[in-house]
Amino acid sequence: MMKKVAVLTSGGDSPAMNAAIRAIVLSCHYHQLQCTGFYHGYNGLINDQHVDMHQFDINSALQQGGTILKSARCQAMLTEEGVMQACNTLRKHDIDALIVIGGDGSLKGLKEIKQHWEKPVIGLPGTIDNDLSGTDSTIGFATAVTTATHAIDKIRDTANAFERIFIVEVMGRHSGHIAFNVGIATGAEAIISFENFTPDQASSKVAEILKGVEKQKRTHGSFLIVLAENLWPGGAHALKASLSEQGQVDSALCILGHIQRGGSPVPEDRNLATELGIASIEAILDGQDNVMIGKLSGTVVATALEDVINTPKPVSSHWVKAHQRQLTHYLK
Ligand SMILES: Nc1ncnc2c1ncn2[C@@H]1O[C@H](COP(=O)(O)OP(=O)(O)OP(=O)(O)O)[C@@H](O)[C@H]1O
Numbered sequence: 001m002m003k004k005v006a007v008l009t010s011g012g013d014s015p016a017m018n019a020a021i022r023a024i025v026l027s028c029h030y031h032q033l034q035c036t037g038f039y040h041g042y043n044g045l046i047n048d049q050h051v052d053m054h055q056f057d058i059n060s061a062l063q064q065g066g067t068i069l070k071s072a073r074c075q076a077m078l079t080e081e082g083v084m085q086a087c088n089t090l091r092k093h094d095i096d097a098l099i100v101i102g103g104d105g106s107l108k109g110l111k112e113i114k115q116h117w118e119k120p121v122i123g124l125p126g127t128i129d130n131d132l133s134g135t136d137s138t139i140g141f142a143t144a145v146t147t148a149t150h151a152i153d154k155i156r157d158t159a160n161a162f163e164r165i166f167i168v169e170v171m172g173r174h175s176g177h178i179a180f181n182v183g184i185a186t187g188a189e190a191i192i193s194f195e196n197f198t199p200d201q202a203s204s205k206v207a208e209i210l211k212g213v214e215k216q217k218r219t220h221g222s223f224l225i226v227l228a229e230n231l232w233p234g235g236a237h238a239l240k241a242s243l244s245e246q247g248q249v250d251s252a253l254c255i256l257g258h259i260q261r262g263g264s265p266v267p268e269d270r271n272l273a274t275e276l277g278i279a280s281i282e283a284i285l286d287g288q289d290n291v292m293i294g295k296l297s298g299t300v301v302a303t304a305l306e307d308v309i310n311t312p313k314p315v316s317s318h319w320v321k322a323h324q325r326q327l328t329h330y331l332k
């Protein structure tokens, strides 16, 4: 009989991880299950750092960013010894099911646990990057996009007032979901992301931007470049330097960084996290195992972890085309 459910948050924290934890705790209470939290991602399993979730004031957690269970990237999970140790801790506490909230790396870790532990494992998509298939949106993505959009709107005011060129670097690791959603929302004149740029195109991209900047001078407007992190050869500073060297153009650089991961989650994220948190407990009680619970076209769905991990989630080609049309129009 199902008695004890464990939960942990892993990888980069994402806004509304707390909302998911809260929904899991409330659902456990409703179904008379005990809920144990493990701290610091997989480190908490390996080092046996746990807490009875009743000890938390989970209601105020709903509006708090970060994660009350803490998060971490855990090197030891990349070794078989670490995975075995994590499984031993689950056995030691008689855990009947494990829920992990995190990104694709965290779900890979969960799949490893499944190889050595006989009980059900369920993943929830918790990352700002939105790079997980099996769900239209990940928990935290909407908040990150909102935060970055508001930040860039403010930057735009100064850019307009000073008729300046701004480069704004956004997160996303190796995917452009944040870059495109934020770039389109802010009307960025240029979006440079994995989906429309490869490093060998650096020189032609600089020439294209310089053409846009020429127009910007004539129209007395601003020129905003949204740049995905980990993409431009030499980084965002190198793009700024190239604009200066090739076009004698001065630009301002703003790296938004971790501001995108923090803050109070927007309602869309709180509600997604709540719905998926509740569904994760129902999935366990329905006998589901080795799946991630996500939401596709308005419906909560379970997708095999294997498929989530091995299926890329590209940025919609409509976004890429929409931006290209806007840029082409601007450069005319
Ligand atoms: N192949 C793997 N095998 C076992 N564990 C893994 C594997 N990949 C990642 N993990 C575990 O998951 C943790 C988190 O992974 P990662 O750093 O890739 O973040 P993530 O879950 O993708 O989240 P985010 O998208 O927010 O960065 C790792 O530190 C490690 O403990």
Ligand SMILES: O=P(O)(O)OC[C@H]1O[C@](O)(CO)[C@@H](O)[C@@H]1O
Pocket (backbone or CB within 6 Å): 012, 103, 127, 128, 129, 171, 172, 173, 229, 261
């Ligand atoms: O906070 P860290 O460990 O430097 O990780 C940063 C990475 O984490 C994320 O915020 C989430 O995966 C990425 O967008 C970013 O590349």
